[in-house]
Amino acid sequence: MKKWSLLLLSLGLGITILSNPTTHASSGYTVVKSSFPAGAGKMYHAANPKQNAYVWTTTKHTKKLANIKNYPNTSWHSTGTIVLRHNNKNAVYYRVGAVSPTKTKKWVSGWIWRGYLKPGYNPNFTKVKSIDLDIATNKEYNQFIKQSKYQQLTRDVLALFPNSTVSKPLSRYALFRDPKDKIVNNVATFKTMDDFLNVKSRLTNQQRLTKIKAILETKGYTTVKRQREYVIGIYLTNFQWSDQYATGDMHQGFAIGTK
Structure with a gap:
């Protein structure tokens, strides 16, 4: 991206x-x-x-x-x-x-x-596919995730972290790795996750969720550990972008911040 x-x-x-x-x-x-x-x-x-x-x-x-x-x-x-x-x-x-x-x-x-x-954005995000992280507020981004029918996978991934919150700046960091968006000192990103999220995929959302969960568990984020309070950076769209990932330009991202 x-x-x-x-x-x-x-x-x-x-x-x-x-x-x-x-x-x-x-x-x-x-x-x-x-x-x-x-x-x-x-x-x-x-x-x-x-x-x-x-x-x-x-x-x-x-x-x-x-x-x-x-x-x-x-x-x-x-x-x-x-x-x-x-x-x-x-x-x-x-x-x-x-x-x-x-x-x-x-x-x-x-x-x-x-x-x-x-x-601000129109508060009805039901039919909205994506919003611009450079423009949206933290509140708007969270509303978008909750309302958009295209954000079901995002909601499913966040359900793995029931006590965590979503941060728009950290979601932007998950995409661009810009230091100014790193709102907490300890942030974990994973190359295996970046690779999976930024290669075209025809998997179903359930299959994608299973893969994401497996990657998290291999990195030590078990069911028990995911009960902690984290700050989540997440931006998921459609798994259809891979043209520029070879140069480090990501279209989807995920990061876990520790308060």
Whole structure:
């Protein structure tokens, strides 16, 4: 898994522009400030799912692209901000792209007034296949694991550690081995586990669980030992990625931290 967001829409450059206002004569809207920070961006969801709230095609504010009320399971990924002036009043708009768990909706990317949005992923993760660890909070990642129908194997593995907790930073460490994500001093990772998780597999979830349990037991994590309180880092998707594992780029990971 590359160290860049799968949702990344920005140019990768942090840009804040304070320049002469740009007025769109046809609409009466003026861009007075714009900012496109570097990084993975931020995630938002509808503040009121039942309210009409429109995404506009351009800053001219003349054509509606979508009504987010019609995108109930969607999160909105923001990579930029502008301040628009209209009738001597300023309003902040976000540049957003739709992140939908289904393929039934067309791709939407445009501008929306920030008052229509709340920070964070859409709290309904039932149909979501994966989320970005660079953007999700610890709470969101735990909700995703509990709710997503695609996270059954993750839930089964965590059931082997009934008294442990899941950490989003440590889950990121399990993938990237970035020291800043190592939130506890003692963290165990296993090459045999990395090898198994990052090679394409057509095994059933039950067969995968059996293999994971066997690897843990060979490393000394017996049923009794797994009753202890650990901090778990875990990121499991679909066992379909192996193209870049030879270079150390993992798509799935597992780590055990000791408090």
